[in-house]
Amino acid sequence: MATVGYAQALPAIEAAASDPDPEVADNALAQLGRWPDPAPMATLLQAMDAGASPALRKRALVSVIDLAATAADEAQCPEATIVQWLHRANASAQSVVEKRRILGILGRLKTPESFRLLTAYLDNPELRTEAAAGMVQLAPALAEEVEIGALQAALAKIAAREANFDLKRQAAQAMKTIAAQSAAASLFDGRSLAGWEGNTNVWRVRDQAIVGGSMNGNPQNEFLATVRSYTNFVLRLEYRLIGTEGFVNSGVQFRSVRVSNPPNEMRGYQADIGAGTSGCLYDESRRNNYLARCSDDTIKRLEKAGDWNRCEIRGEGTHLQIWLNGEKTVDYTETDATIPQAGLIALQIHGGNKAEVSFRNITVREF
Secondary structure, three states, X not given: XXXXXXXXXXXXXXXXXXXXXXXXXXXXXXXXXXXXXXXXXXXXXXXHHHOOOHHHHHHXXXXXXXXHHHHHHOOOOOHHXXXXXXXXXXXXXXXXXXXXXXXXXXXXXXXXXXXXHHXXXXXXXXXXXXXXXXXXXXXXXXXXXXXXXXXXXXXXXXXXXXXXXXXXXXXXXXXXHHHHHOOOEEOOOOOOOOOEEOOOOOEEEXXXXXXXXXXXXXXXXXXXXXXXXXXXXXXXXXXXXXXXXXOOOEEEEEEEEEOOOOOOOEEEEEEEEOOOOXXXXXXXXXXXXXXXOOOHHHHXXXXXXXXXXXXXXXXXXXXXXXXXXXXXXXEEEOOOOOOOOOEEXXXXXXXXXXEEEXXXXXXXXXX
């Protein structure tokens, strides 16, 4: 019945998975792992996490991996869902064999979470080759989904350390492909504010970075904006925010415009920086609220307070995404058809504080 997926038999087999007789439960869990679709997955995950014995939990783990492999091979459900199952399985896996099977499936699932799970094993001597094999399969497809610096770093590690010559070659080739795909124009020459406009009493260049604000105090919001507009793009930059008093905050405007009253303000999307909101999406001087927020715990984990941090912003049509230090923090789709999909990019220093923000390595790739 398990082989043909007889739907009426499934409840009985799932019930048997918690039978007090361990042989009955073991057999039922094994049969559920052979089910031709993912219907028993919730039962198997529950047994994997809370089975009556270590042996039954291990049997459930194997069946979770079996069922996930079938779902991946036959495209039975979204890849992100399968990766969630494997994430849980990975946390329970103890043996190298189990982890190898999980890594083998992850290499076929082109999601950012697959990338993160594989990356964690690149330094594991027993599993490094399997993780590298999965990574080189995923890399080209994830060039638009994963922060490029993190992707290139992972591939460089494979190219430098992997003993398998073919994997080294594939990693090096993937790095070249991704570099070509991500070719970007610099928005800052490291010496001047050419290509930008704003209050030069507030904004200046220092140590190859654009610096805004003052530790003596900032009475109002100030923006340094590009002189031209951008529509679909990937914007990458590094920022550092320091402050001693008030609302220590900054941000990166995109698809934004200057407003006439007051003339120091801008209206549009902002990737927020500082004051516990880094990596969040705010609608500046328009809806005046957060359109998407990541958790406080995520911000604390990702951001290096007072130090340099990497930010990436991608705008493609109505789809907006933000990454902070290599991890996606915002995935937002605009539903208001009246919101413009083009505008200026700008750097902000917030008013009402004693703070200074610096930006460097600012690039944009249009598509």
